[in-house]
Amino acid sequence: MASCLMTGRKIFKKLPFEVVDPKEDEKPKVNVYGPNGFVFVGPKRYLQPACYKEYGLDVYNFEARPDDVYVVGYPRSGTTLHSEMVWQIANDLDYEEAAKSYISHRFPHLDFSLFSRLPQMKEILEKKDVDEEALDIARKYLELSVDGLSQRKGRRFLKCHLPISLMPPHIFEVGAKVIYCARNPKDVLVSIIHVIRFFQSDRGPKPNIKNWFDDFKNDLGMYCPFFEQVLEAWERRNDKNFLFLFYEDTVRDKRQTIQKIAEFLGKKLSDDQIDGLKDYLSIEKFKNNKSVNCTQMVKLGLAKDTNLFIRRGRPGGWKELFDEEIEREFNELMDEKLKGTNLKFPEE
Template identity: 30%
Template sequence: MTEAELYSVYKGVHVPTHLHPPESLKYCEEFTFRPDDILIVTYPKSGTTWMQEVVPLIVNEGDLTLVLTVPNWDRVPWLEEHRAAQLNLEQRPSPRIFATHFHHHMMNESYFKTKPRVLYVMRNPKDVFTSSYHYYGMASYLVNPGTPDEFMEKFLDGKIMFGSWFDHVKSWINAEEKESMLYIFYEEMITDLKGSVEKMAKFLGKSLSQDVMEKIADHCVFKNMKQNKMSNFSLVPEEYMDQKRSEFMRKGIAGDWKNLLTNAQEQRFNAAYKDKMKDVTFKFMWD
């Protein structure tokens, strides 16, 4: 199926119509935030699933019940997705935890007025590209990626789900409400997950013991989390996600782009990155 059949354009970016029908986007537009809400913000394939596991465990002080019994899309729903309107989120006790793939300018009026707490996760864009390439090949609601060369041009031009990675990252690192934001790198979670848990807990005002942080980090190591049926998307029917083609949670590593990109593709990507990020002074872990 084509872009026109599978995607709609909302606030200037492509969104998959199956996941984000007009009524879901309207719900998100009218959603009322609370100051103590926790919002996980990511560009797709940048660690959302990981954060949907880690953050509830921090908030619940290491109690595994929620993450082992409730699918991640219900325990930490995407506000713009069709499930959100069905979950009575207005009734949930504080602190509520949500996810979004929105760019900064796409957030609603209540967000800018209330300034909930934001955890913004970033990942090396070459790994985002690589993970996206495999994901697009197994999800029926996304346009077939074609060859890596074809998909790379779409990725670099932002003609894919949730638009340009470059625009997304720049919109959030330039956000004015930095006092209510914490920036996290996927790569630092791989390098030192316990340290990342500690950093997030501090930001969220949770005082956790070393044992609890150890327990959370151990549960959330990729290979352990991948076994959790409530998190690995194995509950999604095959007609939407064919995990025989590619697992939704594939490797969870840094540097997998080296297994996909040729030297020429790497050079093409590097040149585009250099051009699009030339005015950015923010220090990224992968630079």
Template identity: 40%
Template sequence: MFPYSIEFLEETVNKDLMDHFRGEKTGFCQVGPQKWLLPAAYAAHAEKYYSMPIREDDVWIITYPRSGTTLCQELIWLLNNELDFKTSSEIKLNARFPFYEFAILNNEKLHNEIIELNSNNPDIVENLKQWRTPGYIKAEMMKSPRHLKTHLPFSLLPQNVGEACKAIYVARNPKDVAVSYYHHNRLIQLHGYNGDFKQYWKYFENDLLVFSPYWEHIKEGWERRNKPNILFLFYEDIIKDMPGAIKTVAKFLNKTISTDDIDALVNHLQIDNFKKSVPLAENVPMEGVFKKDEESFIRRGKIGGNKELTEDMMDGVEKWIEDNLNNTGIEFPIKF
């Protein structure tokens, strides 16, 4: 039984969000005492996302969006598949390591607009239908070991994720998260953000972005960090010491890895190589999915140096971070 209340967002706030996030056609809801913000479509599926049966050899990656998820998916999948670079280059990542709740970000009204833009191409109609298929249905059909990506917090996932199977949680500094999520929300028309970064930051710090609140999301991962089937990582640690991160994840997955294999994996995951060699999604060309003249899905992958965070914003940003880190024990590895 799903244990949380689901309330649709207050009308004026909902309208404001829908005006700025044009890809969401049905509005937003808030879930449970933490008020997790999700598309309204989630309400019809909450129970099934929460109660899907887990397999012992599942591996989940759990992140707040834009926390290095895609890089870590590839790292985890390759370690768990004997560094099969050939398959990695031939089969899209979202087939090998699907996005569990992707369907709630998609709605039929937006898809109909995309279909019309693409002259009712039947391949695109079928492709979009797959996007609307809930992850709990897709997961049932997957062969073991399953690899599943989610941005849902632990409290909304099946409760034995990280108990009966392995789960890796990755956290990233909120400054980099917000900037990366901003560009992502501008690029992907499922979100269709049309405002500036200052407005976006207000939504972020007020927990009005999908999968927020950010701090509660990280705290749920942090509180479980000492469980034997959960590995908590900071994205910054992965970037500053990729060989060390590979060893840590390999040990967690009970995999042995040679120095030569570590070197090969580091090279593969170098961002320019990664962009070129890893197919992320369907190769069916579609108008209306990506906004033109925006940054790519995989951007910089770096730490800090974000021009969007202007000097006049920084005092407020730093205070917000400091206030929220107080008494948590969480300390990001690199300050900037």
């Protein structure tokens, strides 16, 4: 382990935890990672795409800056909504500038290289029948490697789906701002089903809720174990530069969340500005906002359409898919996983 003379941070020559290939009997019922498969990472065995073996160390060694802002959370926990809220508050409600670029470019994923997307972007650039708009989108995505994000000028806004224990420890050492988004896992599971359909189109798994729940329960679902990740963040909820938010609270009272984030970032907003931002983030406008609704992935041919990424934006959708048996099993799972903690997920 070497030290960086400029910042004093530690540079890891290898990851301080294991990355393990799954055994034959550890295959999930629903394959969300496709032919490339997955690996288990760290002592809690977080499920990650297999390319973590190639890029995980780069992500872990990412050099943070004190003025960085991170929005973190398990997939489908409201990170897109909160990222746009954070970006607007920090950038003095610049709606015009936001409309000029996709949120995935101005508020990119720190863990983008783990999504297996970089090779896809290179393939798009090599095609001869791609229009200039798609080529420009792909070029900008190629800038989202760890090296590319490290070279970004000015204040950086970064999103991440990794658990705290797999994120670069330097983020917390330099005092960067971290906002964590949590959501009731019942709705998270339903939302994941829809987003996988969005990205995998008709080739993707059918929404057999029993199979999805079994994988989730057995920590073989995407980015599982879910409860371990949220509890890692919950333990930091009182840290100085850490803000823990529930998606349900934001949906119920956007004004309150806007005020919390503004205070956390050291910004002041008038009542009129808050009202304007609330209106801008309303679900109907958000669903039709091309800069946040993943329309670029449709343009690149990597997603089916736009009606499954930003959907309804309200809690309780699980009630339409869960039968009595799954609801009972899910409640038992939550009781087991949260026993001995004071973490309680909002129901509505």
